[in-house]
Amino acid sequence: MMDQAPNDLPPITLLLANPRGFCAGVDRAIQIVEQALVKYGPPVYVRHEIVHNRYVVEDLERKGAIFVEELDEIPDDARVIFSAHGVPKSVPATAEARNLFYLDATCPLVSKVHVEAERHFEAGREIVLIGHAGHPEVIGTMGQLPDGAVALIETVADAEAFEPKNPDKLAFITQTTLSVDDTASIVAVLQRRFPAIAAPHKEDICYATTNRQAAVKAMTARDGGRADALLVIGAPNSSNSMRLVEVAERAGCTRSMLVQRAGDIDWPRLAGASRVGITAGASAPEILVEEVIDAFRAHYDVTVETLSVTEENVSFKLPRALMG
Ligand code: SF4
Numbered sequence: 001m002m003d004q005a006p007n008d009l010p011p012i013t014l015l016l017a018n019p020r021g022f023c024a025g026v027d028r029a030i031q032i033v034e035q036a037l038v039k040y041g042p043p044v045y046v047r048h049e050i051v052h053n054r055y056v057v058e059d060l061e062r063k064g065a066i067f068v069e070e071l072d073e074i075p076d077d078a079r080v081i082f083s084a085h086g087v088p089k090s091v092p093a094t095a096e097a098r099n100l101f102y103l104d105a106t107c108p109l110v111s112k113v114h115v116e117a118e119r120h121f122e123a124g125r126e127i128v129l130i131g132h133a134g135h136p137e138v139i140g141t142m143g144q145l146p147d148g149a150v151a152l153i154e155t156v157a158d159a160e161a162f163e164p165k166n167p168d169k170l171a172f173i174t175q176t177t178l179s180v181d182d183t184a185s186i187v188a189v190l191q192r193r194f195p196a197i198a199a200p201h202k203e204d205i206c207y208a209t210t211n212r213q214a215a216v217k218a219m220t221a222r223d224g225g226r227a228d229a230l231l232v233i234g235a236p237n238s239s240n241s242m243r244l245v246e247v248a249e250r251a252g253c254t255r256s257m258l259v260q261r262a263g264d265i266d267w268p269r270l271a272g273a274s275r276v277g278i279t280a281g282a283s284a285p286e287i288l289v290e291e292v293i294d295a296f297r298a299h300y301d302v303t304v305e306t307l308s309v310t311e312e313n314v315s316f317k318l319p320r321a322l323m324g
Contacts, residue, residue: 003290009301010301013291013304015278015307016279016304017279020215023282025084025206028107028315029050036081046138047083051084051282052234056285068107071095079100079101082093083105084110085107085110085136086110109207116200117129127151128153129174132178136179142202152285153190158186177209177259179213179246214276214310215279215308219307220251220253231265233290234280235283236260238282246278265292
């Protein structure tokens with residue numbers, strides 16, 4: 001039997017978002033684990049998934065990293081790395097008490113929010129953190145200060161209901177990977193109710209989250225020829241990936257789907273789509289984007305276009321212990 005010629009396949013245009021995928025904080029965190037493995041040899045322990053992506057975690061496991069959730073799972077003479085999401089102050093304190101050697105892969109943009117929280121606390125302000133309960137970044141940020149110093153707000157309704165101790169001594173900070181639009185709505189309520197509330201000097205939602213959401217909006221804009229379905233490559237526990245799906249849905253792209261790998265693609269749901277947007281969360285490696293494009297080539301005659309909203313050139317230094 002003859003192979004089917006590629007041009008017998010139905011045509012489809014894949015619209016690749018730029019920027020997409022790895023951000024500078026994720027890139028740095030992965031490099032910290034890889035370089036620690038080279039410098040110290042395996043095993044190197046990592047507290048929590050270094051970034052929220054199974055592919056990345058399994059790749060590092062093959063190289064000798066051991067992932068744990070808490071320090072009590074680590075032997076006394078081990079080396080440990082804290083994940084990009086940041087940790088409560090109690091975690092390095094426990095590591096020091098046990099004389100564990102640790103490296104902190106917290107993204108510098110998360111550390112910036114930690115410093116802001118401390119500054120507000122020292123100035124006697126009650127702090128409102130806008131974020132998602134249970135996310136490791138939120139646990140880490142709240143854990144910079146004593147219990148009760150930071151109140152968590154997740155929704156506009158929470159902002160409407162919030163009762164501060166003193167409305168004139170109030171500040172807000174945010175998780176770095178939130179929806180830009182949802183956060184603006186919550187901040188608007190807080191500023192209407194508490195005009196004196198102190199705001200971050202520079203937006204806490206990071207450049208990578210903002211740019212990836214802007215690219216999705218551009219891909220799903222309805223002004224002709226844009227994507228009529230969208231795939232976000234990322235993990236369900238990746239906040240910035242989940243926000244990309246929501247941003248696309250709110251922009252009117254009802255066929256917005258999160259996929260971890262090409263095997264997750266719901267082909268029947270794409271039926272009739274002629275332009276499919278593809279993006280990747282900040283913790284999803286480019287190799288998975290390539291895998292998804294290859295999977296499309298098996299089903300369609302593919303044309304690839306890139307839609308670029310900005311170029312990123314951010315990079316962060318590695319910890320001093322790994323330099324030189
Ligand atoms: S998504 Fe933003 S805050 Fe999180 S690691 Fe990347 S750059 Fe840092």
